[in-house]
Every structure is written in C-alpha cells, then in structure tokens.
Amino acid sequence: GENVEQHPSTLSVQEGDSAVIKCTYSDSASNYFPWYKQELGKGPQLIIDIRSNVGEKKDQRIAVTLNKTAKHFSLHITETQPEDSAVYFCAASTPYGQNFVFGPGTRLSVLP
Amino acid sequence: DAMVIQNPRYQVTQFGKPVTLSCSQTLNHNVMYWYQQKSSQAPKLLFHYYDKDFNNEADTPDNFQSRRPNTSFCFLDIRSPGLGDAAMYLCATSSSAGALSYEQYFGPGTRLTVT
Numbered sequence: 001g002e003n004v005e006q007h008p009s010t011l012s013v014q015e016g017d018s019a020v021i022k023c024t025y026s027d028s029a030s031n032y033f034p035w036y037k038q039e040l041g042k043g044p045q046l047i048i049d050i051r052s053n054v055g056e057k058k059d060q061r062i063a064v065t066l067n068k069t070a071k072h073f074s075l076h077i078t079e080t081q082p083e084d085s086a087v088y089f090c091a092a093s094t095p096y097g098q099n100f101v102f103g104p105g106t107r108l109s110v111l112p
Numbered sequence: 113d114a115m116v117i118q119n120p121r122y123q124v125t126q127f128g129k130p131v132t133l134s135c136s137q138t139l140n141h142n143v144m145y146w147y148q149q150k151s152s153q154a155p156k157l158l159f160h161y162y163d164k165d166f167n168n169e170a171d172t173p174d175n176f177q178s179r180r181p182n183t184s185f186c187f188l189d190i191r192s193p194g195l196g197d198a199a200m201y202l203c204a205t206s207s208s209a210g211a212l213s214y215e216q217y218f219g220p221g222t223r224l225t226v227t
Contacts, residue, residue: 034215043116043202043218044155089154093214100216102154 002027004092006103014111019080021106023090024072030092033066033073034100038087048075080110115139116219118203124225125193133188133222135203143214144186146178147202149221155202161186162208190224198226 003026013019023033031052036044050057050064050073057064061080066073077084087107091100117136125131135144142163147155159168161180175197177189190197200221206214 032214036218041221041223043118043204043220046215046217049215099157099160104154105152 002030002092002094002101004090004101004103006090006106008106009104010107010109012109012111013080015080015082017080019075019077019084019108019110021075021088021090021108022072023074023092023103024070025092025101026071027092027094028068028071029094031095032093033064034091034093035062035064035075036089036091038089038105040086044089077108080108082110082112084108085110116203116205116217118201118219118222120222121220122223122225124227125190126227127195128192131190131193131224133190133201133224135186135188135219136184137203137205137219138184139205139207139217140183141205141207141217142183143206143208144180145204145206145216146176146186146188147204149200149202158188193224193226195226198224200224 006023034049035047037047038044048059048062048064050066061078063076087105089105090103093100119134145160146158149155157169158172159178175191179187200223202221203219204216206216
C-alpha cells in the first residue's frame with residue numbers, strides 16, 4: 001500500500017522568510033496530492049492540491065511542486081506570517097481512490 | 113455557507129459507556145468519512161461511506177460502528193469506550209462526481225474524553 005513520508009517534523013522560520021515542507025510517496029499510481037493546514041483544536045483545512053498532470057501550482061503565497069519521477073512533492077510558503085503557524089499534512093491518493101494516506105505532519109512556527 | 117458540522121464539539125463519556133458522535137453536511141457530497149486523530153499524529157481513517165456502501169478499514173476495532181441514515185448525516189458509535197479511544201474524531205466529505213480523485217473537506221472535530 002501507499003506510504004507517505006514528510007520532512008521536517010518541525011520547522012521554525014522568521015516572519016517574512018520562506019518555508020518548505022517535503023513529502024515522498026511510494027505508490028506510483030497516486031495522482032492526487034493535497035495539503036492540509038490544521039490549527040490547534042480545529043479540523044484540517046485544504047489549502048492547496050495538485051494532480052499528476054501538472055508539475056506546479058500556485059495560489060498567492062502558497063505553491064506546490066510535484067516530481068512524479070522521483071515521487072516527491074513539496075509545499076512552499078513565501079513571506080510567512082505568524083498566522084501561518086500550524087501543523088501541515090501532505091497526503092496522496094490513487095485514481096478513483098476514496099482514501100488518502102496522510103504524511104505524519106510538520107509543525108510550522110513563524111516567529112515574529 | 114456549505115459546510116461539515118460536527119456535534120458535539122466536546123464529549124465526555126465514562127469508560128465502557130456507549131457514545132455517539134454526529135456529523136452533518138450541507139455540501140450534498142456522496143462520500144463521508146470518519147477519522148480518529150490522536151495528539152501530534154495524522155488523522156487515521158476508521159471507515160467511509162460511498163453513497164450507502166460502508167467501507168471499513170481492516171484495522172478499525174469492532175468497538176467502532178457507523179450509521180448513515182441519509183446523504184446528509186453520518187454517526188460514529190463507540191460501543192464500549194476505553195481510555196485509548198480518547199481522541200479527536202473528524203468527519204470529512206467528498207464528491208465522486210466529475211473528478212478522478214476526490215477533495216476531502218473536514219469538519220471541526222469532536223474531542224472525546226474518556227474518564
């Protein structure tokens with residue numbers, strides 16, 4: 001079955017700097033890769049996703065890149081703000097699969 | 113606004129006393145999921161409904177059951193909660209219409225405490 005690894009487990013950056021979180025997956029059939037942000041005491045919120053027919057997707061300060069050959073994808077947050085502090089989860093899903101496999105999460109702290 | 117609603121947000125139950133958590137959605141999504149999330153861990157899928165079809169994960173304990181009486185509502189029943197069942201329980205929904213893979217939208221969760 002699918003296995004998703006995520007690094008780093010914790011990340012601290014200064015406000016205004018960039019943050020990068022990386023994930024790898026094992027199942028070459030996976031074709032959908034969402035990223036979720038989870039604030040304390042809340043449910044995960046979908047912030048961006050990418051499908052295997054594209055290599056990069058951007059939404060304002062957030063971007064995701066996908067390398068299908070290497071089976072890894074990354075989340076990039078530019079100009080970080082204190083409100084970006086949260087736990088971020090990557091996930092992978094196969095075609096027509098109803099289920100995600102989540103990475104273990106990255107706790108991001110943006111220091112003012 | 114279309115959303116996923118979970119009630120209650122906080123639930124305290126006694127060891128061994130059955131408890132039911134509820135989820136409703138206004139998104140008209142045909143797939144509904146229940147996840148368990150323990151502190152500092154990723155959500156763990158317990159089961160999901162694809163329309164009326166129930167799909168149980170292989171490692172979900174028999175202590176956990178689910179009901180989906182209609183498209184909008186889904187319930188999680190824990191028959192005899194143990195201390196190890198204390199966790200955040202997350203409901204999520206997705207639609208299988210018009211996409212190869214399905215975006216999942218999560219509710220705010222129910223924090224379960226077992227005393």
